[in-house]
Amino acid sequence: MPTAVTARNHATAAPPRRASAFRAIAPEAAEMPLYRVVKRALLQAIEDGTYPPGAALPNETALAATFGVSIGTLRHAVDELAADHILVRRQGRGTFVASHNADRSVFQFFHIERADGLREAPTVELLGFERARLDEDAAQALGAPAGEACFAIETRLALQGRAVAYDRIVIPAALFRGLTEKRLRDRPSTIYHLYQTEFGITVVRAHERLRAISADRTVARVLGLPHGAPVLQVRRTALTFGDKPVEHRVSTVNTSHHDYVNLLTRPI
Amino acid sequence: MPTAVTARNHATAAPPRRASAFRAIAPEAAEMPLYRVVKRALLQAIEDGTYPPGAALPNETALAATFGVSIGTLRHAVDELAADHILVRRQGRGTFVASHNADRSVFQFFHIERADGLREAPTVELLGFERARLDEDAAQALGAPAGEACFAIETRLALQGRAVAYDRIVIPAALFRGLTEKRLRDRPSTIYHLYQTEFGITVVRAHERLRAISADRTVARVLGLPHGAPVLQVRRTALTFGDKPVEHRVSTVNTSHHDYVNLLTRPI
DNA sequence: CCCAATTTGTTCGTATGTATA
DNA sequence: TTATACATACGAACAAATTGG
Numbered sequence: 001m002p003t004a005v006t007a008r009n010h011a012t013a014a015p016p017r018r019a020s021a022f023r024a025i026a027p028e029a030a031e032m033p034l035y036r037v038v039k040r041a042l043l044q045a046i047e048d049g050t051y052p053p054g055a056a057l058p059n060e061t062a063l064a065a066t067f068g069v070s071i072g073t074l075r076h077a078v079d080e081l082a083a084d085h086i087l088v089r090r091q092g093r094g095t096f097v098a099s100h101n102a103d104r105s106v107f108q109f110f111h112i113e114r115a116d117g118l119r120e121a122p123t124v125e126l127l128g129f130e131r132a133r134l135d136e137d138a139a140q141a142l143g144a145p146a147g148e149a150c151f152a153i154e155t156r157l158a159l160q161g162r163a164v165a166y167d168r169i170v171i172p173a174a175l176f177r178g179l180t181e182k183r184l185r186d187r188p189s190t191i192y193h194l195y196q197t198e199f200g201i202t203v204v205r206a207h208e209r210l211r212a213i214s215a216d217r218t219v220a221r222v223l224g225l226p227h228g229a230p231v232l233q234v235r236r237t238a239l240t241f242g243d244k245p246v247e248h249r250v251s252t253v254n255t256s257h258h259d260y261v262n263l264l265t266r267p268i
Numbered sequence: 269m270p271t272a273v274t275a276r277n278h279a280t281a282a283p284p285r286r287a288s289a290f291r292a293i294a295p296e297a298a299e300m301p302l303y304r305v306v307k308r309a310l311l312q313a314i315e316d317g318t319y320p321p322g323a324a325l326p327n328e329t330a331l332a333a334t335f336g337v338s339i340g341t342l343r344h345a346v347d348e349l350a351a352d353h354i355l356v357r358r359q360g361r362g363t364f365v366a367s368h369n370a371d372r373s374v375f376q377f378f379h380i381e382r383a384d385g386l387r388e389a390p391t392v393e394l395l396g397f398e399r400a401r402l403d404e405d406a407a408q409a410l411g412a413p414a415g416e417a418c419f420a421i422e423t424r425l426a427l428q429g430r431a432v433a434y435d436r437i438v439i440p441a442a443l444f445r446g447l448t449e450k451r452l453r454d455r456p457s458t459i460y461h462l463y464q465t466e467f468g469i470t471v472v473r474a475h476e477r478l479r480a481i482s483a484d485r486t487v488a489r490v491l492g493l494p495h496g497a498p499v500l501q502v503r504r505t506a507l508t509f510g511d512k513p514v515e516h517r518v519s520t521v522n523t524s525h526h527d528y529v530n531l532l533t534r535p536i
Numbered sequence: 537c538c539c540a541a542t543t544t545g546t547t548c549g550t551a552t553g554t555a556t557a
Numbered sequence: 558t559t560a561t562a563c564a565t566a567c568g569a570a571c572a573a574a575t576t577g578g
Binding site: 108109111115205206207208209210212213214230231232253255258259260262263264 | 351376377379383473474475476477478479480481482498499500521523526527528529530531532
Binding site: 301302303337338339340341344358359360361362 | 564565566567568569573574575576
């Protein structure tokens with residue numbers, strides 16, 4: 001729950017701007033603007049489950065009162081969280097914690113579309129599920145020691161019945177305690193939705209590094225390509241709050257009929 | 269020059285919110301919020317050269333007065349333009365029209381970096397320059413009829429002396445009247461800086477479609493790769509204001525030692 | 537080195553418009 | 558229709574960064 005703080009009066013006499021009780025509980029934020037302190041507090045409340053995914057936040061007036069800031073300052077904080085896809089605002093309804101419905105996962109994290117521009121959600125087929133140990137690459141990506149316990153998941157993604165990508169996913173076992181092949185197979189929605197609803201892990205952003213490689217035997221078999229065919233390799237690190245890595249994924253994509261699409265910067 | 273408008277008083281009596289002279293000069297914006305009308309007017313002023321790249325805008329108080337809006341509304345408009353990299357704000361100095369210095373071109377439009385994460389600006393070598401006619405692909409990307417006159421430019425990009433990318437650039441001749449190989453070769457900075465300073469064309473964003481292909485003879489020769497090696501093909505359409513396409517570029521990248529990097533969403 | 541002027545950044549508060557249930 | 562919530566717009570005061578004297 002966000003900490004209640006005493007209201008401050010800005011225009012009069014001159015209460016020192018940095019002396020609010022609110023700031024006192026976040027000493028590391030000493031020289032941070034107030035709206036950013038509020039943003040952090042909201043993030044913290046989302047992380048610790050005070051406001052779970054899909055939940056509505058209190059209205060702006062109430063939130064501002066809770067934090068002891070003006071509604072303008074509160075809105076500034078919420079604006080940034082909305083820009084980061086952490087919150088979703090809906091006029092007339094409220095402000096909600098973003099949840100990993102199919103749309104979000106597809107539009108924010110899935111970048112493959114047909115060469116003619118048709119965009120749709122892939123069908124996912126589970127090819128493998130096993131307990132394993134982090135190899136060097138995955139360990140580095142996850143910021144964990146090599147050899148640590150993990151789950152290794154393999155899936156094949158298809159668009160219009162055509163196999164398009166072969167994904168090898170590595171996630172730390174410590175974060176996903178109790179994951180079983182059955183739970184993974186029976187998930188009703190995307191895998192990021194499963195992370196969120198079953199393990200309380202919300203993927204908020206990711207970075208990807210791409211290169212062209214030749215299909216090895218495994219890739220060729222899974223994607224139905226000739227051995228040695230050029231394929232796109234996408235290495236993704238998915239991050240949760242505080243830029244903590246929670247998933248390492250290597251996608252190998254057949255780009256004969258599909259493209260990886262990158263829309264740079266925001267539209268005007 | 270931004271059009272001066274009579275100031276409106278919001279809090280009192282009740283002058284109809286939609287009846288300002290400002291709105292009257294932009295009838296298509298009838299149902300657009302005021303801050304967005306201001307944003308469009310600023311964009312227009314930047315496009316038509318009232319505020320050229322690098323120029324300082326009048327200060328916020330003056331701009332707000334010019335448009336006849338409150339400073340909060342003016343700031344809302346400027347905020348969005350800054351988020352779009354059209355304007356750059358500097359506390360204590362002013363607000364400036366973004367210009368295509370090397371940094372901007374590199375950080376906003378160049379996505380190749382060494383596999384170990386080292387990021388630097390490429391050295392560019394001009395391989396070819398000729399007048400040509402738009403082929404089907406380029407015509408579609410540029411939204412122009414095939415066969416129209418264009419310039420076809422070929423460059424090789426190197427990082428630390430190693431050839432990394434082979435770029436084929438197509439730009440409409442009509443937009444770049446007077447471009448010569450010498451002017452291109454003698455440019456002091458990036459090619460987008462040349463577009464901006466010599467032809468008044470500012471690239472504000474772009475979209476890219478990526479796929480893996482096999483190096484043909486030309487690519488193999490230019491990049492020093494074996495024929496058939498897997499390479500990354502990046503097809504970029506660069507856009508200016510109003511999402512008007514101004515450049516079509518096909519980059520072919522040797523990703524043996526470098527990656528194409530995509531940082532998804534904004535940092536928190 | 538410090539001071540004053542200028543400009544954006546932050547914060548406050550209030551009133552009204554618009555979408556939703 | 559009414560109530561609620563976010564969206565837009567107004568205005569004011571002070572903080573912080575920059576520049577030039």
